[in-house]
Amino acid sequence: MATFAVDKTKNTIRLTAMPKVLQGLTVITVLGLIVTLYLGYFNAGTDIQQGEIQRIFYIHMPTFFGAFTAFGATVLGGMLYLAKRDDKWDRLAVAGVEVGLALALINLITGSIWARPIWNTWWTWDPRLTSAAIMALTYAAYLMLRSGIDNLQTRRRFASVYGILAFSTVILTLVIIRIRPDTIHPVVIGASPQNAQGSFEATRGVVLALLPSLLFYSTIVPITLMWYRIRLENMLDVLEQKKIALLSEG
Amino acid sequence: MQKLWISAMLVLVLLVATIALQAQEDEEELPEIPYFWASSGFNVPILELEGWDNQHTEDDAIYVNADLNARIVVTMVRTLDDEEAIQTATNALTDSPLTEPLVDSRIGLATGTWTQQLFSVDDISISSFALVRGAGTFVVMLLEDNPNYDVHQVAVRSPILGTTDDGDVQTDFVGGVNLALETFLGEDTNFTLTNSIDLTALGLASVQSQYSTDAGDDLTVFAQELGGITYATITNTDAETATRLGEAIETVFLGFFITPNNSNFLYLGLTMVALIFSVLIGSMWLRYRNVQKDMALVEELSAKE
Amino acid sequence: MNTPFFSVVMAIIRKDLQAELRSRELVATMLLFALLSVLAFSFALELDRLAREEVVSGVLWVTVIFASLLGLNRSMSIERENDSIDAMLLTPIPRSAIFVGKLVGNYLFTATVGIALLPLMTILYNINMLNLWVIATLLLGTLGICITGTLLAAMTVQTRAREALLPIVMLPVVLPILLAAVKATTGIINNAPVSDWQTWPQVLLIVDIIYLVLCLLMFSYVIEE
Numbered sequence: 001m002a003t004f005a006v007d008k009t010k011n012t013i014r015l016t017a018m019p020k021v022l023q024g025l026t027v028i029t030v031l032g033l034i035v036t037l038y039l040g041y042f043n044a045g046t047d048i049q050q051g052e053i054q055r056i057f058y059i060h061m062p063t064f065f066g067a068f069t070a071f072g073a074t075v076l077g078g079m080l081y082l083a084k085r086d087d088k089w090d091r092l093a094v095a096g097v098e099v100g101l102a103l104a105l106i107n108l109i110t111g112s113i114w115a116r117p118i119w120n121t122w123w124t125w126d127p128r129l130t131s132a133a134i135m136a137l138t139y140a141a142y143l144m145l146r147s148g149i150d151n152l153q154t155r156r157r158f159a160s161v162y163g164i165l166a167f168s169t170v171i172l173t174l175v176i177i178r179i180r181p182d183t184i185h186p187v188v189i190g191a192s193p194q195n196a197q198g199s200f201e202a203t204r205g206v207v208l209a210l211l212p213s214l215l216f217y218s219t220i221v222p223i224t225l226m227w228y229r230i231r232l233e234n235m236l237d238v239l240e241q242k243k244i245a246l247l248s249e250g
Numbered sequence: 251m252q253k254l255w256i257s258a259m260l261v262l263v264l265l266v267a268t269i270a271l272q273a274q275e276d277e278e279e280l281p282e283i284p285y286f287w288a289s290s291g292f293n294v295p296i297l298e299l300e301g302w303d304n305q306h307t308e309d310d311a312i313y314v315n316a317d318l319n320a321r322i323v324v325t326m327v328r329t330l331d332d333e334e335a336i337q338t339a340t341n342a343l344t345d346s347p348l349t350e351p352l353v354d355s356r357i358g359l360a361t362g363t364w365t366q367q368l369f370s371v372d373d374i375s376i377s378s379f380a381l382v383r384g385a386g387t388f389v390v391m392l393l394e395d396n397p398n399y400d401v402h403q404v405a406v407r408s409p410i411l412g413t414t415d416d417g418d419v420q421t422d423f424v425g426g427v428n429l430a431l432e433t434f435l436g437e438d439t440n441f442t443l444t445n446s447i448d449l450t451a452l453g454l455a456s457v458q459s460q461y462s463t464d465a466g467d468d469l470t471v472f473a474q475e476l477g478g479i480t481y482a483t484i485t486n487t488d489a490e491t492a493t494r495l496g497e498a499i500e501t502v503f504l505g506f507f508i509t510p511n512n513s514n515f516l517y518l519g520l521t522m523v524a525l526i527f528s529v530l531i532g533s534m535w536l537r538y539r540n541v542q543k544d545m546a547l548v549e550e551l552s553a554k555e
Numbered sequence: 556m557n558t559p560f561f562s563v564v565m566a567i568i569r570k571d572l573q574a575e576l577r578s579r580e581l582v583a584t585m586l587l588f589a590l591l592s593v594l595a596f597s598f599a600l601e602l603d604r605l606a607r608e609e610v611v612s613g614v615l616w617v618t619v620i621f622a623s624l625l626g627l628n629r630s631m632s633i634e635r636e637n638d639s640i641d642a643m644l645l646t647p648i649p650r651s652a653i654f655v656g657k658l659v660g661n662y663l664f665t666a667t668v669g670i671a672l673l674p675l676m677t678i679l680y681n682i683n684m685l686n687l688w689v690i691a692t693l694l695l696g697t698l699g700i701c702i703t704g705t706l707l708a709a710m711t712v713q714t715r716a717r718e719a720l721l722p723i724v725m726l727p728v729v730l731p732i733l734l735a736a737v738k739a740t741t742g743i744i745n746n747a748p749v750s751d752w753q754t755w756p757q758v759l760l761i762v763d764i765i766y767l768v769l770c771l772l773m774f775s776y777v778i779e780e
Binding site for chain 2: 033050052055098099102110118225228229232238
């Protein structure tokens with residue numbers, strides 16, 4: 001199967017076959033999904049207070065950190081693009097946004113589904129829920145900004161700048177529990193706020209399911225998905241270059 | 251790319267299989283019970299028995315029966331000392347200071363090891379159960395303040411008769427009721443059974459018995475056995491009061507922490523996760539297909555030039 | 556203080572102020588919009604006294620943010636229409652000086668509108684908002700809004716959607732500022748003890764500084780041509 005990698009010379013792309021590492025990562029991702037599912041759904045005990053729905057947590061929290069990794073990659077890509085003007089960094093940034101947005105959406109939706117039986121509502125305007133929703137919207141705005149600019153160089157520059165700025169909403173979502181104690185969202189690491197609703201005890205089975213999930217979703221899942229997305233972006237860029245070349249010839 | 255696609259499908263199949271498997275297990279569902287979720291972190295069934303009025307606050311479950319002068323209160327006290335928790339919780343409900351408990355014992359139930367303390371203060375009889383969990387202690391209380399009689403609730407582990415061939419433990423319910431009375435009255439008081447009605451229904455062993463003690467008191471006991479534990483409601487008034495109060499406190503106490511089945515939400519959540527991942531991967535796959543087509547077209551055109 | 560950086564900043568501010576004094580276009584539009592918005596809120600929410608105390612700071616800040624969007628868009632598209640940014644880029648002046656110049660101009664206009672809103676809302680909502688701490692919070696909050704707004708408006712005027720895109724990209728980014736500002740203002744106007752709200756102006760200041768450094772560093776990438 002033909003795909004691409006960035007050539008040594010700046011901003012030119014060359015076709016390559018799928019690297020072995022990526023193949024390996026794909027296999028690990030699938031295995032990881034199976035293992036974390038097993039740990040979360042069969043190995044960990046049912047929470048006596050929350051019942052079965054508590055298991056959704058083994059995806060809910062890890063996907064937030066997956067989104068964090070992906071959006072972090074966007075910041076990194078943005079900074080390196082602005083510094084080096086190598087298009088590959090912008091491709092990393094856009095891959096980070098798309099993958100991060102998907103993970104952030106999973107985080108939001110699983111949270112909402114968990115809240116229905118536990119808090120008796122699909123959605124509440126809790127500070128953390130609100131900031132998490134705003135975070136997802138920020139990155140949707142990033143994609144809109146990108147599509148609103150025709151000039152490729154301008155698009156990459158602006159996207160890099162906005163990708164860096166948008167990370168403030170990710171940080172806000174992370175710290176909002178500590179700065180707004182009126183949230184009802186439970187804290188997993190450290191003590192929950194007084195009025196947190198729906199915290200649970202970290203028993204051995206819970207930790208055994210949560211830690212691997214956390215590691216898996218915050219590293220392997222975003223990296224694998226982003227890698228595929230970068231390769232797609234490589235192809236799109238090659239196509240763009242070829243089209244331009246064709247037009248200038250004709 | 252193909253590998254990823256196949257793997258993604260595999261995961262989806264796995265998820266569906268998981269869901270199907272679990273759904274099968276869940277077929278023997280308990281009847282739906284309305285639950286009260288307290289913001290302090292516990293859940294108890296809402297009493298729908300006749301005569302009980304739901305007066306819960308955000309933090310506490312409070313059920314009041316005006317006819318029987320009784321209250322059932324579930325609360326959470328921010329302390330890790332069970333006796334202190336019981337003191338705090340009962341002080342919030344009565345003006346009279348607590349005396350020495352009539353019964354003070356510990357009992358291991360499915361939800362944890364509970365401390366039970368029974369009091370009689372003035373005209374009020376209090377049965378309180380405390381469980382230390384997390385950052386605080388949960389206290390379940392039955393208060394009865396009719397001046398004419400007392401009602402207390404005792405839980406004891408039923409004596410074990412032996413094990414069946416299947417390995418099931420057989421317990422002695424009648425022995426359990428006797429043990430409950432002994433626990434309540436103290437070892438020095440003897441009592442004799444005068445009348446007993448078997449109320450066992452739906453596999454739940456229950457009995458309603460009258461006893462007379464050496465001291466000349468007539469006692470009515472309504473008892474139920476669940477999971478090797480005998481729950482006895484002991485009173486010196488009529489059987490109906492005993493049954494009504496006993497059923498109420500046992501519904502709350504046994505339903506404590508048991509969460510209504512919410513696995514459907516879990517399946518919904520997993521489906522959504524699978525859906526979002528498929529949309530991401532699917533959109534990447536589609537774009538990949540399109541770009542390949544366009545690429546072929548561009549190559550073809552540039553070859554013609 | 557006669558460095559090239561400073562003189563460029565002053566020149567841009569002077570230019571913006573002169574243009575504004577002549578046309579009175581920006582501040583007048585923003586003020587009118589803010590007034591209409593405050594009135595619309597008071598009709599739409601039909602508030603009693605208690606409810607007013609709860610929401611009045613929210614009304615203030617939402618109005619300030621929307622008014623600032625109006626001003627920021629206008630201020631940047633003027634530069635774009637006259638090609639004055641391109642002209643400035645031809646000269647060897649530091650890019651960050653252009654940013655600071657535009658920022659100070661935008662800030663002056665937005666803060667003026669914000670402060671003008673205070674007596675207005677005091678009358679309309681019958682809640683005393685003329686308090687030094689409210690003004691300090693307002694100055695800090697609008698500063699943060701203008702910092703991010705100046706950078707983002709410089710970007711969005713170069714896009715196809717132009718004015719329409721600024722609210723979409725700016726609102727999420729100013730959310731931390733909105734949060735801290737509303738918290739502080741609510742505490743102050745409800746006469747809450749100082750310890751209840753004193754962290755919020757500090758948070759605002761920190762967020763302002765972080766955004767200022769980030770935007771100063773990144774502005775040169777936004778206007779290069």
